[in-house]
Amino acid sequence: MALFSANGLGVLRHRNFSLYLSARLLSALAVNMQSVAIGWQVYAVTGNVYDLGLIGLAQFAPFFLLILPAGHVADRYNRRTVITCCFVLQLLCGLLLFLLSWAGLKSIWPVLSVLALYGSARAFMMPASQAILINMVPPESFSKAVALNSSIFHVAVIVGPTLGGLLYLAGATTVYVTVAALLSISICLMLATRIPPQQVQREPASWHTLLEGLRFVWSRPVVLGAISLDLFAVLFGGATALLPALARDVLHAGPAMLGLLRTAPAIGAVVISVALAFWPITRRVGSWMFAGVAVFGAGTIVLGTTSNAMLALAALFLMGAGDMVSVYIRHILVQVETPDAIRGRVSAVNAVFIGASNELGEFESGVTASWFGLVRALVLGGVATLAVTGIWMWRFPVLAKMDRFPHAGRES
Template sequence: MSITSPSGGFGVLRNRNYSLYLSARILGTLAVQMQSVAIGWQVYEITGNLFHLGLIGLAQFAPFLVLILFAGHAADTFNRRNIIAACLAVQMLVGLLLLTFTLSGSTVVWPVFAILVLFGSARAFMMPASQAVLRNLVPIQDFSQAVALSSSAFHVAVILGPTLGGLLYIAGAKAVYIVSSSLLLISTAAMLMTRAAPQAKSSEPFSFHTLFEGMRFVRSRPIMLGAISLDLFAVLFGGATALLPAYARDVLHAGPEALGMLRSAPGIGAAICSIALAFYPIRRHVGVWMFGGVGAFGLATVGLGVTDSFHVALACLFLLGLGDMVSVYIRHLLVQFETPDEIRGRVSAVNAVFIGASNELGEFESGIMAGWLGLVRAIVLGGVLTLGVTVLWAWKFPVLSRMDRFPHHGKPD
């Protein structure tokens, strides 16, 4: 991050449409994070099985993987705002279904996984549209600040959501699902109130050729391919956050309120980093910053695995979130600056595949590894593999590791 004078900062919030989008993003993410804590604790409480924690991620990722390219094409063909609002409404339905499951008193968890398939489907259509719509909401000169503040808002919700979810869970899972469903209703209304600038819609008829246009575009850009694949494999191996319910109970011997704090710690690190980036955006040594962020993520994961101290675990998770935010910020700017608006949804879909694979599939991988190797060994090994991926990608994609500035920064469409 070059030391320059503050630029932009919170000025972009004067844009009404961006502020409404940001409100919808904060409330929707807050609700989903609250649900996530409740689901993880509820499933582990019912079954006591680490493998089932991994299945939570797989249930969300499987439909995501099947639908994401179709979702990218939809984001380039239909109104992105309406897609986002519809997906938020479906997520509200998910909360109500989880509430129904809880009130039923069932001790069979397969209905939870079925409900999460619906959530994963909604998330598949939401991610490309929400990533692509940002360029339709703000002028190009405000885009870097908009990305940073959007990421900051997301991580503020990631901070508050698990903490609130953990505290509400004291009153039972039903309390979490009632509050989260209410927040998603408000989020849907806020998104419907936005008025984005007209998007450059794709005029090509639907075909397998147009469906895979985003993949071809990414493959033709080594810098973009290196950035998003680095995130895929680094976070795939370092998905320790999926194991936090078991980590809190079995290693730290703590309850759901401690789990909420642990789940919030990465968000605190990411939020502080993203606010700093809104005022002091990275302009030089982009490659060094990106690989440094991923390396910090790996080191923090190793540190989490070797400690049984609650405060050290919080510090490691804070560092994990900070490092992840740096790489997320750089990757998002690379994707958005380099992509024409008419295929931005499909390219964002490819980016979402890598993000989804690294998160949900990483949770599944972590659950499998924990079942085989044990909880602590799985976390440590994941961090070591993340560090190995960082070194390998720096060698395999030298154009990315040596990149000084963002290419075509600020170039209008």
Template sequence: MSVKSSSNGFAVLRNRNLSLYLSSRVLGTLAVQMQSVAVGWQVYQMTHSLFALGLIGLAQFAPFLVLILWAGHIADTHNRRNIIVWCFGAQLATSALLLAFTWSGSTIVWPVFAILVIFGSARAFMMPASQAVLKNLVPHESFSQAVALSSSSFHVAVIAGPVLGGLLYAFGPTTVYLVAAILLTLSVITMAMTTSAPQVMNTAPVSWSTLLEGLRFVWSRPIVLGAISLDLFAVLFGGATALLPAYAHDILHTDASGLGWLRTAPGAGAAICSIALAFFPIRRRVGAWMFGGVAVFGLATLTLGWTANFSIALIALCLLGAGDMVSVYIRHLLVQYETPDAIRGRVSAVNSVFIGASNELGEFESGITAGWLGLVRAIFLGGAATLVVTGLWAVLFPVLSKMDRFPHHDAEEKARAQA
């Protein structure tokens, strides 16, 4: 599995639009991660229910599933920068609503799920636009570095957000939601400062045919279909992170601060991995790297279910994030390289459905499974299922598992040599 060093991993940050975009994304993700820790801990304290933890994921995924194809069409027919600004604004509104709910002193949990439906709706429109816009912000020869740095900046926030959220929760959830609202306000302002990135606008009228164009495209590309469906089913069954509030409370016997460290560990592993990828991007044996990353994810989940030691749990979660980062990096490059700009929003929407299903629906599945089988058994089952899916997909999609180089690799190398 060879990689090729790149000495200009951070050179693309000289691009003003990219720097502003990444800054906005870090601020927004930091706020969302803080808020996620507070919501999970608050709901579990109110209900002491594993099923309720699963409903947190379902509340975010249900509107996502309904709206995502329309969101992909919007990303291809409207300015993607403006869409992202409005979505950050909607997320700001959810922080304000959670703040108001907590201030009210209500002990009824359903308003939290209703607020998360709004958050899930904003996320549905955010993901296709934010995935599709990156290809428009940097030159073709710098795209792989931009992807790695985008992932790095995202995971910086994923690292800091849960820890900060857990520490601030000592002052109450109102403090977390207030700080999240401030950060999201800054995120809106920063994103609005970017200039509109050039994009190929789709002018076809909206119809079922245009809405389903992205799905047809993915279905016609076995490499893309295999990559995003592998992530869907592997993470769907291995979504142990949704159970971390209960795992921290019942197995490790720690508090909200400890939960914050547990939530940040996957992001730490992913960030370290993504920084390495910025300087040593994967060039050869792409398929082996991708399946290896998913296998590490499954093995780390098994380790998490086996241990009751806080330090070992942190290490397992760190490895889980690193393995996931490798597969995410490769999948994102495959989708973007293979997709024409005119339909990139709709293809990104399909990719977002798979990501959302694996994350939020995976959280719901984990909550249901834990309610039936118990917390530890559910985590074990998730890790084992991930490994089974990895082996099965290697057989079902040999074109992906045996892939050596990325598509258009030669064109990128030529462009980089001329730069």
């Protein structure tokens, strides 16, 4: 195990792990650049915050329908191959968005159709990418690998929106061409990656096997509490979909500021994830998790009550930092508690909760903003997040009182 030193960066010495992280970095960079271009295009065409919510709904609907079968695929087939195929489908989406923009976008419905295709790719991507990480590193280095994996992802979330906003000044087609190039490189990197054999599930697909992950989660109060907390907290507190309206109507800025707003949470997240790579959380796990969600909710309230760009960026920074703590703890809990043979299906259940909180949360934010106004929607979302935090601490005391991760003795 000399390749995996106690230093948080030791896992990067493993060639295949580094190739995987590089592919993940470039694909995440592409997706975040693309999201800025799509949000700005849609709002420019319609000027309606409700349509910003439709962006999330278009991705979530196919995701929700396909995610449980996708978990079975991640257990039955090679996870590296599944991820590579998802990158190819994302590349196709980027090329279709380029063609739509080049032809002159007059309606948002073609874009929503492409996003439904993207949501399908994401459904198969999430279980495989969540389950594959633990196959690539020894158990004692897993918490550090989780932190580094999150750090790499959030670096892309930092750079991607800003770069996407700047490239959008040259036109949406410029953004989509760049997205296609980055995804092409990601595909090549994944093809060069070699993953140790996984415990492949040979049992034929059926309702019994598809629901195995759900039964497992339901039987583990710690896992159920962790992923359902994220579902409801982010569902009510999701402000990402409203950032184009916040940038243009409240801060009176353009796409470059939108890129900065999308970047700020990632900066907070990457600062925390880098710190966690060197100083992993080992005590008071439950308290740290609930504190992270509470910080996320408080930051959402601040975001909804300010018209100052710097304060809005600071609030988004804190939201990203708090969310990173929660994500880190939840990911470790889910993966170390799950047998490898069903890890894809359990990751699929986790992905349902994440997808619902993100894409469905974006739709919820768009609807509430159209009903109550942008500012009230943000403030109500933050208050609801804090309420969920308190209710879950009462409902899942075993999680709130958890001191150490299960099997913590295996950590170095």
